[in-house]
Amino acid sequence: MxxxxxxxxxxxxxxxxxxxxxxxxxxxxxxxxxxRDPEKEHALESLRLARTELDRQLKATANxxxxxxxxxxxxxxxxxxxxxxxxxx
Numbered sequence: 001m002x003x004x005x006x007x008x009x010x011x012x013x014x015x016x017x018x019x020x021x022x023x024x025x026x027x028x029x030x031x032x033x034x035x036r037d038p039e040k041e042h043a044l045e046s047l048r049l050a051r052t053e054l055d056r057q058l059k060a061t062a063n064x065x066x067x068x069x070x071x072x073x074x075x076x077x078x079x080x081x082x083x084x085x086x087x088x089x
């Protein structure tokens with residue numbers, strides 16, 4: 001039974017080495033990536049989409065009052081985008 005015990009110890013050692021190797025690989029990969037906040041990314045994407053829609057409306061609108069409203073809305077979206085990108089709320 002001595003040989004069987006050595007086989008288990010060897011297998012356990014290989015498993016441990018593989019786990020350490022995977023951990024090193026994960027650590028190496030994480031150092032190259034910027035970790036982003038999913039909520040912040042979602043907010044930025046929503047702001048980008050809103051701005052795109054407002055740009056479309058601005059190009060299609062002839063009424064000066066409505067154009068002024070849209071311009072103010074775009075300015076507000078730009079302000080919020082900058083605020084979100086800077087991480088200040």
